[in-house]
Amino acid sequence: MTERFEFTSQEREDVLSLYNQIKQEIGSSLLEGDEEKMRQYLTGYIEQNHIHRDVFGLNPMLLSFQTAYLVVEEIGLKRDAVLAVLLHPCIEDDYLTIEVIRREFGESVARILHGLQRIQELYKKNPVIETENFRNLLLSFAEDMRVILIMIADRVNLMRQIRDVLLESGESNPEEQGKRREEREQYRKEVSEEAAYLYAPLAHKLGLYKLKSELEDLSLKYLEHDAYYHIKEKLSETKKSRDAYIQRFIQPIREHLEAAGLKFHIKGRTKSIHSIWQKMKKQKCDFEGVYDLFAIRVILDSPVEKEKMHCWQVYSIVTDMYQPNPKRLRDWLSVPKSNGYESLHITVLGPEKKWVEVQIRTERMDEIAERGVAAHWRYKGVKGESGLDEWLTNIRSMLETSDGLEAMDQFKMDLYEDEVFVFTPKGDLYKFPKGATVLDFAYHIHSKIGNTCTGARINNKVVPLRQVLQSGDQVEIMTSSTQKPRQEWLNIVKTSRAKSKVRLALKETQVKEALFAKETLERKFKNRKVEQEESTMQHLIKKLGFKETSDFYRQIADGTLDVNHVIDKYVELQQGEQPVTGNNIAQTAADFVLDNAQLSTLNAQLSDDVLVIDRNLKGIDYQLARCCQPIYGDKVFGFVTVSGGIKIHREDCPNAAELKKRFGYRVVKARWSGKGSSQYAITLRVIGNDDIGIVNNLTSIISKDEKLVLRSINIDSHDGLFSGNLVIMINDNTHLESLIKKLRTVRGVKQVSRL
Structure with a gap:
């Protein structure tokens, strides 16, 4: 519910005061007639009874002037943004249209208002506002970046105006008073949650760190009232002594760094109420238990090639003076965070046995962190490591010099293009x-x-x-x-994920069609009482002009190729050629392989590494199956493929049972004979506790064995466990069994198995 109202005398004074301050700041950017037209529309809007107080009794027109002043004073926006903020209530209540605004005040003001309307449409979809995707969507959806800046300023202003003490509603009915109270509490909760989840992260991304901290603290004030005031009072009580302590802590460090000839400056700052509350929750302690209420930052003026050396030199000086806590060392110099953040954090025991956090970084590192790169995101389209810094700097410079449409075109978020x-x-x-x-x-x-x-x-x-x-x-x-x-779908999809899924689906469809075609062909052969031989069929397929067997069966499946025509041609070919004697399919396959030198082996064989196929046939080409990766010493069998080649599978291959059941006539015996020096690729699956050093212990065992080569390692961790695949080149299964036993002895390893 909202209430129709009249301006109080105080509200009139406040609006007039804000108007004069805003005009003083942006007067030079106003165009002739702006003031008269704006006054005319706002007066008409008020007189037509459009204005109502919100659930907290706040005057929306006064809120608009407060927000307009904030975008001028805190952010630096000028004429277009101010007019858009002040006229936005007229657009919301359909008193004015975007077309009227465009005609009276120009395209730039209209574009901002149109952007604000589009953002409101997103809220109607009711997405989960705390997701990173939604924040990114806002940035890409707002046609003009000033829309986002205005949204942030509006939320900061609203949070400032909401008071802890509920205003009297004027309702005499206790039940109605209770409803109004619940309505206000719910409104405060929603506004504060959005400030924490949506607007504070947006402010941080855009370099508005002051507003970001204010939003976080105010949201805590309304969502965790007691915690906020408890921390605030504690900070007030300790401020004087805390400032004095910081100076006592810094002074000897400054003297030692100067003596070492380093160029630097030192900052000391108390952490925000919100930050302290987060630490209290994380460490599960009270205010007194948070030992790093403030942080000392040593910022070095150092050339890039000497940055790490100088940072560790400062580390050495500080830890020589104050005892460090090794558990609190954070080294983001050697391995920067994924968002580019670089710094060295240590916690030391200062005077009076108090723990103090010291951050050590260079000017370059500090600028990257302070300008928003460490905000867990990256702008698309920004070139180079310093692109975001330059972009934000250009924003500041532009806002100081122009508020026009041309400048805002540069300001648009084409970074999400x-x-x-x-x-x-x-x-x-x-x-x-x-x-x-x-x-x-x-x-x-x-x-x-x-x-x-x-x-x-x-x-x-x-x-x-x-x-x-x-x-x-x-x-x-x-x-x-x-x-x-369909095949053409590969040209429709854009993402690699979709392309791979389309290819997989097409492949599965082709396999099904091929099986169907083969079964159809076999049934027709039996009906015509013609005995089908694989070698003759392969010759026929090539004679019919097919380079790929799959193309032959695909045409059988879709009816393009007549089955009876195929059988007739088969009989002609069979009668015109010398038939293969006996029923030894392995010999037939071997003859075919020997006639086709283009088949290659998966693993290069050496002359003394022999695999014997069926009846002591040696020297024929074969391939080691990828599905089970057989190696010397494994129990194996051969399988005659559709193309006539032979694939070697392990007896315990996941596909072995199905191959033998469905295509038993194509299975041939195979065994290893002799011993060469070849190495074979195998994959080991390792699962264990996600402990520091466990991966190093695993790879150390492999590296110490001269007969082993680690080809690749892929590790993933989740919920305290790690799992990974190790691809290793190895000589035989005896060596493999020995390796698995060694890996299982590593502390923390729970399972080692061969894939």
């Missing part, structure tokens, strides 16, 4: 590369959805599956059980 953000009907938000289609979205949800996708409803409008996605789209996929993946 390579990404789009779209919603599911439930409000889930996903990120895709620019140019991604409905089909990409479908495969992102699930392979089955992608394989059966026929199109989509975007913003309730039916579109084809090749429709390109735009930021802010709400996408609902349409499917059909009769739909199947």
Whole structure:
């Protein structure tokens, strides 16, 4: 509920005072007639009874003037942004239209207001606001970056105006008073949560660190009232002694660093209330238990090539003076954070047995951290490591010199030009590369959805599956059980994930079609009482002009090639050639392999490394199956492939049972004979506790064995456990068994198995 109201005398004074201050700051940027037209529209808006107080009794017109002053004073925006802020309530209540604003005040003001309206549309979709994707969507969705800056300023202002003491509602009915009180409490909670989850991170990303800290502290004030005032009072009580202590701590460090000839300056700062509260929760302690209430920062003026050396030199000087806590050492010099943050953090025991955090970094590192690069994100389109810093610096400079449309074109978030953000009907938000289609979205949800996708409803409008996605789209996929993946889909999808899924689906379809075609062909052969021989069939396939066997069976499956015609040609070929004697399929396969030198082996064989196929046939080409990676000493068997070559599988291969059951006539015996010096690739799966040094212990065992070569290692950790695959070149299975036993003895290793 809202209440119709009249301006109080104090509110009139406040509005007039703010108006004069704003005009003094931006007067030079105002155009002729701006003031008269704005006064006319605002007066008309008020007189038509559009203005109502909000649930806290706040005057929305006064709020607009307060926000306008904030965007001028704290951020540096000028004419266009101020007019947009003051006229926005008129647009919200349909008193004015964007077209009128464009005609009266220009394109730039209209664009800002249009951006504010688009942002409000996003809220109606009810997404989860605390996600990084939603923050990124806001940045890409707002056509003008001033829209985001105004949103941040508006939320800071609103948080400042909300008071802890609920205003009397004027309701005489206790039940109505209770409802109003609940309504205000819920409103305060929602506003504060959005400040913490959405606006504070946005402010940090854009380099508005002062506003970011204020939003965090104010949200804590309203969400955790008792905690906020407890910490505030404690900080007030200890401020004088804390400042004196910082000086006592810094002075000897400064003297030693100067004596070492280093160029530097030192900062000492008390951490924010919000930061202290986070530490209290993380460390599960009270205020007195947080020993690093303030941080000392040593910032070195050092050339890039000497940065690390000088930082560690400072570390050595500080830890010689004060006892360090080794558990609190954070080395982001050797391995910077993924967001580019570089610094050396140590905690030392200072005078009076108090723990103090010391941060050591260079001017370059400090600038990167302070200018927003350490905000867990990266702008797309910014070139070079210092691109974001230059971009933010240009923003500051531009805001000081211009507020025009041309300048704001540079300010637009083209940094997100390579990404789009779209919603599911439930409000889930996903990120895709620019140019991604409905089909990409479908495969992102699930392979089955992608394989059966026929199109989509975007913003309730039916579109084809090749429709390109735009930021802010709400996408609902349409499917059909009769739909199947097609080859041309590879040209429709943009993401590598979707392409791989389409290829997999096409491959599975081809395999099914080939099996169906083979079964059809075999049944027709039996009906015509013609005995089918693999070697003759291969010769026929080549004679019919097929380079790939799969193409032959595909044409059988889709009816392009008549089965009876194939059988007739087969009989002609069989009658015109010398038949193969006996029923030794291995001999036939071997003859074929020997006639086709183009087949290559997966592992290069040496002359003294012999594999014997079936009846002591040696010297024929074969391939070691990728699915089970057999090595010398494994029990193996051969399998005659469709192309006539032989693949060697382990007896315990995951595919062995199915191959022998369905294609027993193509299985041949195989065994190792002799012993060469070849090495074979095997993969080991290792699972264990995610302890420091465990991976080094594993690789150390392998590196110490001269007969082993570690080809690759892929490790992933989750919930205190790590799992990984090690690809190793090894001589034989005896050596492999010995290696597995050694790896299992490593402390923390829970499982070692061969894949």
